[in-house]
Amino acid sequence: MTAELTAEERARYARQLIIPQLGEEGQAKLARAAVLVVGVGGLGSPAALYLAAAGVGRLGLVDGDRVELSNLQRQIIHGTGALGRPKVESARARLADLNPHVEYRVYGERLTPDNVTAVISGFDVVIDAVDNFGARYLLNDACFLAGIPLVEAGVLRFDGLATVVRPRSGPCYRCAFPLPPAPGATLSPAEAGVLGPLPGVLGALQAIEAIKIIVGVGRPLYGKMIAYSALTGRFDQIELARDPNCPLCGDQPTIRRIDPNCPDYRQ
Numbered sequence: 001m002t003a004e005l006t007a008e009e010r011a012r013y014a015r016q017l018i019i020p021q022l023g024e025e026g027q028a029k030l031a032r033a034a035v036l037v038v039g040v041g042g043l044g045s046p047a048a049l050y051l052a053a054a055g056v057g058r059l060g061l062v063d064g065d066r067v068e069l070s071n072l073q074r075q076i077i078h079g080t081g082a083l084g085r086p087k088v089e090s091a092r093a094r095l096a097d098l099n100p101h102v103e104y105r106v107y108g109e110r111l112t113p114d115n116v117t118a119v120i121s122g123f124d125v126v127i128d129a130v131d132n133f134g135a136r137y138l139l140n141d142a143c144f145l146a147g148i149p150l151v152e153a154g155v156l157r158f159d160g161l162a163t164v165v166r167p168r169s170g171p172c173y174r175c176a177f178p179l180p181p182a183p184g185a186t187l188s189p190a191e192a193g194v195l196g197p198l199p200g201v202l203g204a205l206q207a208i209e210a211i212k213i214i215v216g217v218g219r220p221l222y223g224k225m226i227a228y229s230a231l232t233g234r235f236d237q238i239e240l241a242r243d244p245n246c247p248l249c250g251d252q253p254t255i256r257r258i259d260p261n262c263p264d265y266r267q
Helices: 007-012 023-032 044-054 069-073 087-098 116-120 133-146 198-215
Strands: 034-038 058-062 103-107 125-128 150-156 159-165 224-229 234-239
Touching: 023 198, 034 044, 044 058, 044 087, 044 125, 044 198, 058 087, 087 103, 116 133, 125 133, 125 198, 133 150, 133 159, 150 198, 159 198, 198 224
Parallel strands: 034 058, 034 125, 058 103, 125 150
Antiparallel strands: 150 159, 159 224, 224 234
């Protein structure tokens, strides 16, 4: 049973409604869905913008930072007038202008082992748009244990990766990256740089994957990773295998709850 769309909604979502795989039923699924975007920066900006524009019913935004001048080269949800404002408030204002029909919930804090389970609760899909390994392992474990699909992406310089972790199945992020890199072994985006449009490409892919999961169309990137090179223009799809020894999704898992003392979450 689908809710009757208003004339304004029909006009707003007209290009989606005429897609056979979506239609009014798909639009109704989007309207009932809740998506959490963790990190309202380079990846989270396009992901949140496209999800709001598509008509996701409830959109959560998590970020504890404020807008800085160096953000504006790639974090397109923010503007010069938002400098110094909390990112979640800047993003909410922009998204509310884009689509006032969406319910926005903001969490002006960083995810920690103490708050992650409560924050992700009630969301149908989580978008991982963070820029550090500790938060990635934390989100991977928390979403897996909670049974919530997690749409992952990462960018550095000219390269990006994206995958989707199927809830309570495998492979998970730990299967692809069993251990966090040693301190100083890798450069962060702040140290190595990021081509401005690159997170736009990967963030848009994250929004697409979330919509596919919600509506139930196509094949989400479960067990697959997209590798994109901006320098060559190549998209390569890599098959990921579940690691039977994975401590989260393996045959004999040892991670059964979020442990605040887990060293992986502090990377």
